[in-house]
Amino acid sequence: MRLLHTSDWHVGRTFHGRDLLAEQEAVLGGLADLVTTERVDVVVVSGDLYDRAVPSPEAVHTCARVLTRIGAAGARIVITPGNHDSAARIGVFGAFAAAGGLHLRTRIGELDEPVLLPDAHGPVALYGIPFLEPEPARQALEVPDARGHAGVLTEAMRRVRADLDGRAGTRSVVLAHAFVSGGASSDSERTIAVGGVQDVPADVFDGVDYVALGHLHGPQVLSERLRYSGSPMAYSFSEAGQEKSVWLVELDAGGLVGVERRELPVPRPLATLTGELDDLLVDPEHDEVLDSFLSVALTDRVRPLDALRRLQKRYPHAVHVEWQPAGGRDAAVRFAVRGKDDDEIACCFVDDCRGKRPNRRELALLREAFAAAAREAL
Structure with missing residues (x-):
């Protein structure tokens, strides 16, 4: 049996306010091509199918089209919810969907x-462990003394192994959404820490042939049989250096044969630039990032006004700007106020904060405040 391990689709997510549905459909729809070319039997999604518990109608339609393409390519699909999406909403028609291979x-x-799911060597048991929020999971699993994610996942895996004990010779795959010790996080993941504890020891998942992990957005190998596929797209600039991919997992009569990586297309790359605004607006060296989602760190000594709008005239996909003046912000502030009296400093401050200098009445109020402060200091 050949499985495609995916996770963290986050359909409906935006990137610094930009809609990503078209890009998501392009990447995820391409999974159907992998199903065909790699003769994949099963596609698994280990949590966070959607980016939110109540996805938009557009996100639901996008997801439906992608799943339909994958099913039409000949793969069955197994999905578990993560900490972003809603178990109740995803699973509401589960009994009916299973008849169609979902x-x-x-x-x-x-x-x-x-x-x-059977293959030429017999059945393969795929166990889907939905994201287990510790408090409700303790009650549902009847383990009131279980502590944190490790405690409830330990009980979940105990139940999985107990079921496997009654299925002699059955190969097994577990889907789980968790932060397993040894994994590396990125900026786009929502924390699942409860009481300061989110890590789950890797040995909790002992006893099965393959564990398809979700939650962390970078592809990672914790052991040959314990892996994160990562998200199919980058959802933060901290993921700019990651090569997004899925794992192609093969099982034979004896269990896990091997795992291979299959890279995914990048609909729009991420890039960062650093420099002064006027230079960035004209320097031809930056032409190569004109089509990238762009994060810019501005080093101007004085914060430029309306910087993002001005950048977007040259870089249409600039989405994030930070002011990081050379020498630090304290130095920039000292430079900005040097030689100015109280009125000028106050006017500059108000103008910088709201984009408009104080009028006569407001300036009079500021002068009254300065006078009152001076009297208090005496």
Whole structure:
């Protein structure tokens, strides 16, 4: 059996206010091509199918088109919810969807009831563990003393192994959405820490052939059988250096044979620039990033006004600007106020904050405040 391990689609997510549905559909729709060329039997999504618990209609339609393409290419699909999406909403039609090859494993009480899919060597048991928020999961799993994510996932895996013990010779795959010790996070993941504890030891997942992890957005190998696929697209500039991919997992009669990486297309690359605004607006060396999502660090000694709008005239996909003046902000402030009296400093401050200098009445109020402060200092 050949499986495609994916996770963290986050359909409906925006990038610094930019809609990504077209890019997401292009990348995720390409999974159907992998199903065909790699003869994939099953595609798994280990949590965060959507970016929010109540996705927009456009996000739902995008996701439906992608799943339809994957199914039409010949793969069955197994999905579990993560910490972003809603288990109840994803799983509401699970019993009906399974008849068409879409298996939605969303209920905590059924996490030890696998999806059984046959190949030439017999059945493969796929266990979908939905994201387990510790407090409700303790109650649902009847382990009131379990502590944090490690505690509830330990009980979940105990139940999975107990079910496997009654299925002699059955190969097994577990889908789980968690922060496993040894993984590296990025800026686009929402924390799942409760009480300061989010890590789950890797040995919690012992006893199965392959563990398809979700939650962390960078592809990572914790062991040959324990991996993160990462998100199919970059959702923060901290992921600019990552090569987005999925894992092609192969099982034979004896279990895991091997895992290979398959890179995904990049619909729009990420890039960063640093420099003074006037230089960035004209320097031809930066032409190569004109089509990239762009984060800019401005080093001007004085904060430029309306910087993002001005940058977008040359870089239409600039989405983020920070002011990082040479020598630090303290030095920039000292430079900006040097030689100015109180009125000039106050006018500059108000203008910088709201884009408009104080009028006569406002300036009079500021002068009254200065006088009052001077009297208090005596």
